[in-house]
Amino acid sequence: MDERVIPWQPTVIAGPKQALLVTPETAEMMIQKAKRPLLVIGPLINDSPAQTLSTKIAEKWDIPMVSTGDAFKSLSEADVQSRAYGLVEIVNLLKDPDWEGLKGDGQHDLVLFVGVLYYMGSQGLSTLKHFAPHIKTLTICRFFHSNADASFPNMNEGEWLKYLEKLAK
Amino acid sequence: MQLIKIYGDILENKSKAKELKDDFWKSKEIKIITGNIVDETQEDVPESAGPTLKPNVTDLREWDMKLLERYEPFYAPFCDMCCLCTYGKCDLTKGKKGACGIDIEAQQARTVLLACCIGSAAHSGHARHLLEYLIDKHGKELPIDLGMNIDIEAPIMRVVLGKHPKNLGDLKDGLNYLEEQMVHLLSACHTGQEGKSVDFESKALHAGLMDNLGKEIGDLAQIVALNMPKGEDAPLVELGMGSVKKEKPIVLCIGHNVAPGAGIIDYMEDQELEDDVEVCGICCAALDITRYNSRAKVVGPMSKQLKFVRSGVADVVVVDEQCVRTDILEEARKNRACVITTTDKICLGLPDMTHADPDIIVRKLVNDEVEGVLIQDPDKVGEVATRVALKISKERKSIKKLPNLEEIQEMSKECTQCGWCIRVCPNSLNMKEAVEGAMESNFTKFQELYENDVCYTCGRCEQECEVDLPLISMLTKVGEHYVKNEKYNVRAGRGPVQDVEIRRVGAPLVLGDIPGVIAFVGCSNYPEGADDVAKMAEEFLERNYIVVTSGCGAMSIGEYRDEEGKTLYERYSGDFDAKGLVNVGSCVSNAHIPGACIKIANIFAKKPLEGNFQEIADYILNRVGACGVAWGAFSQKAAAIATGINRWGIPVVVGPHGTKYRRLFLGRADKTEKWRVNDLRAGKVMEGEPAPEHLLYAAENREEATVAIVKLCIRPTDTTKGRQIKLNNYIDLHKKYFGTIPHDIYKFVRTEKDIPITYKKEVLKILEDDEWEPKAILQEPSLMDFKEEIVSGGK
Numbered sequence: 028m029d030e031r032v033i034p035w036q037p038t039v040i041a042g043p044k045q046a047l048l049v050t051p052e053t054a055e056m057m058i059q060k061a062k063r064p065l066l067v068i069g070p071l072i073n074d075s076p077a078q079t080l081s082t083k084i085a086e087k088w089d090i091p092m093v094s095t096g097d098a099f100k101s102l103s104e105a106d107v108q109s110r111a112y113g114l115v116e117i118v119n120l121l122k123d124p125d126w127e128g129l130k131g132d133g134q135h136d137l138v139l140f141v142g143v144l145y146y147m148g149s150q151g152l153s154t155l156k157h158f159a160p161h162i163k164t165l166t167i168c169r170f171f172h173s174n175a176d177a178s179f180p181n182m183n184e185g186e187w188l189k190y191l192e193k194l195a196k
Numbered sequence: 197m198q199l200i201k202i203y204g205d206i207l208e209n210k211s212k213a214k215e216l217k218d219d220f221w222k223s224k225e226i227k228i229i230t231g232n233i234v235d236e237t238q239e240d241v242p243e244s245a246g247p248t249l250k251p252n253v254t255d256l257r258e259w260d261m262k263l264l265e266r267y268e269p270f271y272a273p274f275c276d277m278c279c280l281c282t283y284g285k286c287d288l289t290k291g292k293k294g295a296c297g298i299d300i301e302a303q304q305a306r307t308v309l310l311a312c313c314i315g316s317a318a319h320s321g322h323a324r325h326l327l328e329y330l331i332d333k334h335g336k337e338l339p340i341d342l343g344m345n346i347d348i349e350a351p352i353m354r355v356v357l358g359k360h361p362k363n364l365g366d367l368k369d370g371l372n373y374l375e376e377q378m379v380h381l382l383s384a385c386h387t388g389q390e391g392k393s394v395d396f397e398s399k400a401l402h403a404g405l406m407d408n409l410g411k412e413i414g415d416l417a418q419i420v421a422l423n424m425p426k427g428e429d430a431p432l433v434e435l436g437m438g439s440v441k442k443e444k445p446i447v448l449c450i451g452h453n454v455a456p457g458a459g460i461i462d463y464m465e466d467q468e469l470e471d472d473v474e475v476c477g478i479c480c481a482a483l484d485i486t487r488y489n490s491r492a493k494v495v496g497p498m499s500k501q502l503k504f505v506r507s508g509v510a511d512v513v514v515v516d517e518q519c520v521r522t523d524i525l526e527e528a529r530k531n532r533a534c535v536i537t538t539t540d541k542i543c544l545g546l547p548d549m550t551h552a553d554p555d556i557i558v559r560k561l562v563n564d565e566v567e568g569v570l571i572q573d574p575d576k577v578g579e580v581a582t583r584v585a586l587k588i589s590k591e592r593k594s595i596k597k598l599p600n601l602e603e604i605q606e607m608s609k610e611c612t613q614c615g616w617c618i619r620v621c622p623n624s625l626n627m628k629e630a631v632e633g634a635m636e637s638n639f640t641k642f643q644e645l646y647e648n649d650v651c652y653t654c655g656r657c658e659q660e661c662e663v664d665l666p667l668i669s670m671l672t673k674v675g676e677h678y679v680k681n682e683k684y685n686v687r688a689g690r691g692p693v694q695d696v697e698i699r700r701v702g703a704p705l706v707l708g709d710i711p712g713v714i715a716f717v718g719c720s721n722y723p724e725g726a727d728d729v730a731k732m733a734e735e736f737l738e739r740n741y742i743v744v745t746s747g748c749g750a751m752s753i754g755e756y757r758d759e760e761g762k763t764l765y766e767r768y769s770g771d772f773d774a775k776g777l778v779n780v781g782s783c784v785s786n787a788h789i790p791g792a793c794i795k796i797a798n799i800f801a802k803k804p805l806e807g808n809f810q811e812i813a814d815y816i817l818n819r820v821g822a823c824g825v826a827w828g829a830f831s832q833k834a835a836a837i838a839t840g841i842n843r844w845g846i847p848v849v850v851g852p853h854g855t856k857y858r859r860l861f862l863g864r865a866d867k868t869e870k871w872r873v874n875d876l877r878a879g880k881v882m883e884g885e886p887a888p889e890h891l892l893y894a895a896e897n898r899e900e901a902t903v904a905i906v907k908l909c910i911r912p913t914d915t916t917k918g919r920q921i922k923l924n925n926y927i928d929l930h931k932k933y934f935g936t937i938p939h940d941i942y943k944f945v946r947t948e949k950d951i952p953i954t955y956k957k958e959v960l961k962i963l964e965d966d967e968w969e970p971k972a973i974l975q976e977p978s979l980m981d982f983k984e985e986i987v988s989g990g991k
Contacts, residue, residue, distance in 0.1 A: 036620070041275050115894050118270075158301075
């Protein structure tokens with residue numbers, strides 16, 4: 028069980044602060060509580076069932092989406108709207124408390140990450156951990172991210188898809 | 197006869213007369229004043245010299261702050277703590293400060309400065325080694341002569357020191373200056389010194405500039421003293437693991453300093469052994485040896501290091517400095533290869549036999565009396581390495597170096613399928629799957645990891661394996677067996693860009709007709725294999741960009757073939773012109789890339805160089821559409837290279853691993869006030885454009901990087917024709933990789949004439965939706981001298 032909460036790439040452990048391990052139920056509570064959530068979706072899940080489930084989660088909770096890398100094209104082809112930003116660009120905007128947010132109604136208070144390159148995502152989460160106290164971060168990848176505020180554990184593909192299905196229902 | 201005078205205003209030493217014995221010196225009115233002796237025939241610094249000759253640590257701070265205001269540092273801490281002093285470890289999370297008072301931002305910037313100091317010192321230490329050796333060999337009077345087509349022989353040195361080096365001895369002044377600067381910069385990292393992140397960053401930028409200078413000195417010295425190509429077309433040389441003739445005795449050079457490799461070539465030529473012994477190299481030493489003698493072979497970038505050494509092909513491994521595996525001795529000894537270390541940077545606990553008789557050294561190595569030796573004399577290295585290779589090669593051929601395929605299958609069955617090989621891999625590559633396949637005698641997945649250096653053989657998987665499977669040896673064997681035709685080519689490094697080439701391309705580059713200069717530099721820490729770099733280079737070559745390359749990037753580009761089996765070096769010329777693929781050489785040759793941009797400012801725009809850093813950098817930032825790409829940057833040297841390039845106003849894109857450097861320089865296109873410029877011709881402050889939008893940017897994958905790079909070549913002074921070309925590329929590539937016209941296109945359209953004809957209708961629709969209004973085209977934008985607050989935007 029311990030292996031589920033050791034960061035997927037173990038050496039990204041940065042210090043004493045570790046993410047909270049969450050289940051789909053806890054993740055749902057976090058989303059419900061948020062006023063202006065955002066989903067950042069990366070290219071690792073292009074054209075996959077995980078991408079479909081992630082967009083369903085966004086649809087269910089009316090969460091605007093930012094696509095990173097070249098995920099925009101894959102989403103567009105699936106008729107899913109997103110706004111393309113580089114991962115470091117969106118993180119840079121998120122750390123600014125005065126940014127107007129994707130919809131122009133104010134900075135986001137919860138950001139979900141999925142499908143972003145693991146170690147780069149970890150660096151982005153570190154930025155938000157240190158410099159964006161106004162934001163909570165939640166990763167719904169199949170890898171445990173210690174730099175997030177809350178994260179799914181390390182899982183195999185099948186278990187992860189079940190987690191995403193629960194969150195999308 | 198030369199006139200000599202003594203200047204007393206430099207260093208005044210009033211000697212005490214009574215300490216001197218001769219009566220003459222007892223005269224009361226005599227003062228002895230000493231100072232530097234100046235040769236008046238030496239060219240003086242011109243009266244027009246700018247304000248920053250030999251800038252000290254804070255002399256370019258004003259320029260740095262201008263850059264940092266527009267491109268604010270973006271920090272991604274790799275570690276939440278500081279563990280540099282015994283107060284620590286200090287936890288810097290949640291806004292907490294360490295025991296010394298440092299906060300997380302300053303600590304990141306401090307770490308970046310430290311990395312830049314290390315990187316810069318590596319290049320400059322290398323340059324110092326090389327220069328002293330070459331002066332010793334050829335004399336300090338050896339002229340710096342780059343031929344008829346290059347007058348500006350050392351653009352960086354001219355700007356920074358105001359000096360036109362005439363001979364090898366003159367280059368020492370540059371090293372003396374930068375070594376002093378480096379001491380101050382490194383000292384600022386000590387606990388209780390600098391405390392603000394922006395000032396750490398200013399110092400990092402200074403370390404980067406010193407890195408530029410050190411590299412220029414190192415490369416100039418080796419070009420003139422070793423008669424390397426001087427900006428002229430260079431030959432194609434053989435590249436790839438398959439290019440090495442395994443039946444011959446083989447000497448492998450790893451690292452960056454050409455001197456030992458040149459010593460080997462010289463000895464072989466003197467003894468007429470060129471056809472009897474094979475000399476090959478890995479990393480920049482390989483590139484520089486081929487600049488010295490094109491018969492040498494380039495095995496490839498540093499990603500080949502472990503697998504080539506494991507293959508046991510090399511009889512003698514000669515290492516010099518930088519990017520050498522620190523366990524090279526252990527790895528080489530696994531198959532009884534001899535190791536010779538050659539500089540004070542890498543001694544590996546070996547006996548120093550620099551002054552020993554070569555016969556004795558050869559005997560000790562051949563008889564295994566020593567594991568290896570340290571020889572800090574390149575000529576002696578040449579003799580010993582060659583003789584040892586000749587003696588041990590035959591016997592070593594019978595040593596079994598790698599497991600055979602049947603053994604790999606058996607070993608694979610030991611795998612516990614724990615999966616930790618995947619988790620510790622920097623790119624999370626699926627080594628477990630490859631091993632599972634091998635259990636069934638299916639080596640396809642191993643083969644996929646081997647090809648294109650998808651696995652760059654760092655060896656972390658082996659370290660983690662709970663049953664100690666030799667995974668890299670298994671990978672190497674599979675590659676050796678299945679991957680055929682690993683023979684490619686690379687154009688030997690040509691060194692600097694010629695002044696005549698700058699005259700030819702200066703105008704089209706500044707006006708935008710040639711859409712940009714894109715430089716692929718740096719190491720091989722690629723996220724998805726080496727061919728990503730070549731594919732990007734190909735994309736830009738097809739679109740008329742000038743593509744420059746160096747180091748491991750240059751080798752990775754050479755390892756890619758098109759459908760007809762041709763490499764990019766075979767398809768494109770080595771001219772510094774549109775569709776030119778210019779390999780400048782090794783890491784130290786990177787200096788020629790900012791050097792070319794500086795020459796554009798001087799030759800095309802007539803900007804004086806000497807002591808004029810800010811004006812030159814301001815010009816480059818606003819007018820020269822250049823962009824660096826360090827897709828596989830991993831080292832501290834790469835940090836120094838990128839930071840140095842940034843200070844000249846040239847943006848750099850790094851791969852995703854680049855975020856681990858902890859700091860990027862990102863612009864905010866949504867904040868219009870950040871992009872205001874002083875239009876010197878209009879005489880007022882104007883609304884500008886986010887061009888270039890970022891100064892140091894990390895992309896997640898090749899597709900994102902490709903689009904980002906073309907965008908970063910846009911400059912405020914592009915003509916409408918030039919802007920059309922650049923926007924056409926931006927839209928084309930965005931459509932290719934993202935499927936649409938970029939949402940921020942309106943930010944780069946100043947007038948309707950900027951819109952590429954092919955996309956006019958679609959872009960006009962976007963402009964209409966964004967309530968776009970035409971903007972004035974800036975004539976002479978500058979970040980300096982904001983004397984008024986009036987901001988003018990529209991026409």
